[in-house]
Amino acid sequence: MRPSAVPLLLALLLPAAAHAQEAELRIGYLTQEVEAPPSLSTPDEPVPDAGLMGARLAIADNATTGRFLKQRFELDAVTVAPDGDVETAFRDLAAKGDRFVVLNLSAAAVARLTKPAQAAGVTLLNARAPDDSLRAEGCAPNLLHVAPSRAMLADALAQYLVKKRWSKWLLVVGRRPEDALYAAAIRRAAKRFGATVVEEKRWTAESDVNRTAEAEVPVFTQARAHDVLVVADEIGEFGEYLPYRTWEARPVAGTQGLVPTSWHRTHEQWGASQLQNRFKALAHRPMTPADLDAWTAVRLVGEAAAQTRSTDPAALATHIRSPGFAMSAFKGVPMSVRPWDGQLRQPVLLAADRSLVSVSPQDGFLHPKTDLDTLGFDQPETGCKPH
Amino acid sequence: MKRLLPALLLLGLAPGASAGTIYVSNEKDNTVSVIDGGSLEVVDTIKVGRRPRGITLSKDGGQLFVCASDDDAVQVVDLATKKVVHDLPSGHDPELFALHPDGRQLFIANEDSNVVTVVDVPTRRVTYQVDVGVEPEGMAVSPDGRWAVNTSETTNMVHWIDTEKRATVDHTQVGARPRYATFSKDGRQLWVSSEIGGTVAVIDAATRKVTKTIGFKLKGIAQDKIQPVGVRLTDDGRYAFVALGPANHVAVIDAQTHEVKQYLLVGRRVWQMDLSADQKTLFTTNGVSGDVSVIDVEKLSVVKTVKVGRYPWGVAVKG
Numbered sequence: 001m002r003p004s005a006v007p008l009l010l011a012l013l014l015p016a017a018a019h020a021q022e023a024e025l026r027i028g029y030l031t032q033e034v035e036a037p038p039s040l041s042t043p044d045e046p047v048p049d050a051g052l053m054g055a056r057l058a059i060a061d062n063a064t065t066g067r068f069l070k071q072r073f074e075l076d077a078v079t080v081a082p083d084g085d086v087e088t089a090f091r092d093l094a095a096k097g098d099r100f101v102v103l104n105l106s107a108a109a110v111a112r113l114t115k116p117a118q119a120a121g122v123t124l125l126n127a128r129a130p131d132d133s134l135r136a137e138g139c140a141p142n143l144l145h146v147a148p149s150r151a152m153l154a155d156a157l158a159q160y161l162v163k164k165r166w167s168k169w170l171l172v173v174g175r176r177p178e179d180a181l182y183a184a185a186i187r188r189a190a191k192r193f194g195a196t197v198v199e200e201k202r203w204t205a206e207s208d209v210n211r212t213a214e215a216e217v218p219v220f221t222q223a224r225a226h227d228v229l230v231v232a233d234e235i236g237e238f239g240e241y242l243p244y245r246t247w248e249a250r251p252v253a254g255t256q257g258l259v260p261t262s263w264h265r266t267h268e269q270w271g272a273s274q275l276q277n278r279f280k281a282l283a284h285r286p287m288t289p290a291d292l293d294a295w296t297a298v299r300l301v302g303e304a305a306a307q308t309r310s311t312d313p314a315a316l317a318t319h320i321r322s323p324g325f326a327m328s329a330f331k332g333v334p335m336s337v338r339p340w341d342g343q344l345r346q347p348v349l350l351a352a353d354r355s356l357v358s359v360s361p362q363d364g365f366l367h368p369k370t371d372l373d374t375l376g377f378d379q380p381e382t383g384c385k386p387h
Numbered sequence: 388m389k390r391l392l393p394a395l396l397l398l399g400l401a402p403g404a405s406a407g408t409i410y411v412s413n414e415k416d417n418t419v420s421v422i423d424g425g426s427l428e429v430v431d432t433i434k435v436g437r438r439p440r441g442i443t444l445s446k447d448g449g450q451l452f453v454c455a456s457d458d459d460a461v462q463v464v465d466l467a468t469k470k471v472v473h474d475l476p477s478g479h480d481p482e483l484f485a486l487h488p489d490g491r492q493l494f495i496a497n498e499d500s501n502v503v504t505v506v507d508v509p510t511r512r513v514t515y516q517v518d519v520g521v522e523p524e525g526m527a528v529s530p531d532g533r534w535a536v537n538t539s540e541t542t543n544m545v546h547w548i549d550t551e552k553r554a555t556v557d558h559t560q561v562g563a564r565p566r567y568a569t570f571s572k573d574g575r576q577l578w579v580s581s582e583i584g585g586t587v588a589v590i591d592a593a594t595r596k597v598t599k600t601i602g603f604k605l606k607g608i609a610q611d612k613i614q615p616v617g618v619r620l621t622d623d624g625r626y627a628f629v630a631l632g633p634a635n636h637v638a639v640i641d642a643q644t645h646e647v648k649q650y651l652l653v654g655r656r657v658w659q660m661d662l663s664a665d666q667k668t669l670f671t672t673n674g675v676s677g678d679v680s681v682i683d684v685e686k687l688s689v690v691k692t693v694k695v696g697r698y699p700w701g702v703a704v705k706g
Contacts, residue, residue: 061521065521065539065541065544068555274498274522277499278499326583326584327563328582328583
């Protein structure tokens with residue numbers, strides 16, 4: 001879109017909003033169906049509307065608040081087919097007037113959208129891709145990250161393991177590219193918090209070892225002395241087969257076992273049970289991390305609109321990134337945006353399948369500004385260069 | 388040390404002697420602890436519904452209303468027999484409430500359904516409901532009965548319900564996650580705590596605008612751990628006490644100048660507070676440590692800690 005087209009578009013939109021005597025803010029939600037590779041080791045079916053229902057709940061929450069401020073919120077949710085074009089779908093949303101678009105997309109798709117979004121004056125809210133590259137060389141002034149990065153997840157786990165004095169790790173890495181990225185974050189976290197990866201092993205089996213795991217895993221996990229097995233297997237190809245089958249009696253953590261995550265169904269502190277209840281009433285299923293990230297993304301915009309009493313997208317985008325902005329999101333401390341890479345600061349939950357074990361940052365991991373900045377890339381380490 | 392103890396005990400007893408009876412709801416025990424104001428010991432435990440949180444006394448002091456959140460009920464406890472006599476229709480997930488000075492209308496915040504339910508206590512009927520923001524929590528009624536205010540935790544507002552019109556007529560924005568509201572004795576000010584914002588707002592009831600925002604600073608405690616929850620004002624307009632949640636301190640504020648005078652160390656996760664009838668003693672519930680701190684208001688010091696049930700939440704003192 002040429003720059004001259006923007007004022008025209010705004011001029012077209014404004015009378016409509018004035019007519020209703022309510023300011024309207026449209027928020028886009030963009031996701032793409034993926035043909036999921038078989039995640040062999042987990043019995044759980046993928047949740048098709050994970051993320052979307054979180055966004056829907058947040059729009060309802062925004063609207064409840066907006067009623068008192070004469071602000072109306074609409075969600076434009078688009079699901080692109082597996083072979084569809086995400087960029088075209090994005091341009092359609094921008095043409096509709098959406099100046100905030102929540103992305104439940106892969107890192108590659110997010111990277112493709114940053115340029116067109118900049119041209120259209122759209123702020124992107126990444127509510128899924130944990131890739132640290134998007135917060136470093138792939139960063140953009142109009143790209144915010146609501147989902148925690150892999151570095152944040154790994155740091156959250158590392159702090160807890162170090163606190164427990166389980167500081168010798170056996171790292172088991174799957175064969176997919178994202179597993180390598182997860183493993184890199186684990187290695188970085190070990191170094192930061194004084195743990196050691198004593199040995200690294202690659203799980204390369206393409207076959208399902210469901211029936212043979214009891215024989216395979218003990219042999220596979222014979223390694224140098226370690227306190228804990230850390231696994232990097234994001235899609236769950238084999239990770240669930242590891243606990244209880246290791247050569248030595250060692251806990252499993254990482255992508256399976258004790259998992260660092262933005263949300264968990266057993267989290268109830270700091271008012272979280274209220275959000276869980278509201279979500280269940282809407283979606284008739286437990287809230288997933290994708291739902292929470294999408295909820296937070298949409299609420300971020302609503303919260304900025306309430307705080308500034310404005311629906312001007314540019315003003316809201318500036319406010320969200322300003323040092324004075326903070327919002328509460330059921331994890332006990334205010335969340336805000338890191339100015340250096342657009343990442344939302346947040347505590348990270350550490351959960352087992354049916355129990356919330358802990359919440360990081362752990363006590364004693366201190367930071368001069370906020371302890372939340374002990375998770376992920378801090379300002380001096382950022383790979384995001386100003387544009 | 389041994390010789391000091393009796394003296395300390397005597398000091399502890401002095402303010403308590405006229406403190407009446409203290410009722411404390413234990414959120415994770417489904418009970419209400421009864422503390423004798425004279426001996427400052429737990430003398431009885433009343434079985435109530437699931438997840439009891441907000442509690443308040445009836446106007447005549449003969450009954451205790453208990454928000455049994457997980458039972459979706461406000462229970463009425465007869466304090467003579469110490470038994471739950473009946474439920475009031477409360478709406479879904481009641482957390483906190485406030486009694487109108489007429490002693491009849493009970494304003495209940497329904498956290499899960501974004502409404503305030505008004506119940507007529509004697510007839511046990513819902514009189515009306517008012518839509519408010521997301522996750523309504525704090526409730527207060529002005530001393531003249533004109534206003535009922537509710538704070539909504541995710542909308543971050545104070546909603547002003549005109550009790551004549553039975554509708555909201557104004558909304559005041561405050562800091563993140565407003566939890567508790569209370570009017571000054573003269574009704575001119577409303578004090579509202581914001582747990583995540585870490586502040587207390589003083590609102591002028593006439594204009595419904597925030598006139599002062601009070602912040603807190605404690606040495607050695609991270610700023611984001613300072614989370615104001617309960618607020619109590621002395622009737623004489625001298626002090627405001629603010630419970631700072633996981634910061635484990637109660638802030639003492641000069642209610643005239645709005646300056647924080649000092650911080651009193653209490654138990655862990657200090658939540659709600661109430662004053663004795665003579666205003667000489669303040670009681671705080673400390674959720675994580677499972678006890679009640681007794682504060683001498685004259686000396687501004689903690690004089691005793693009383694062990695109660697699991698996760699004490701609300702407290703109400705009968706004169």
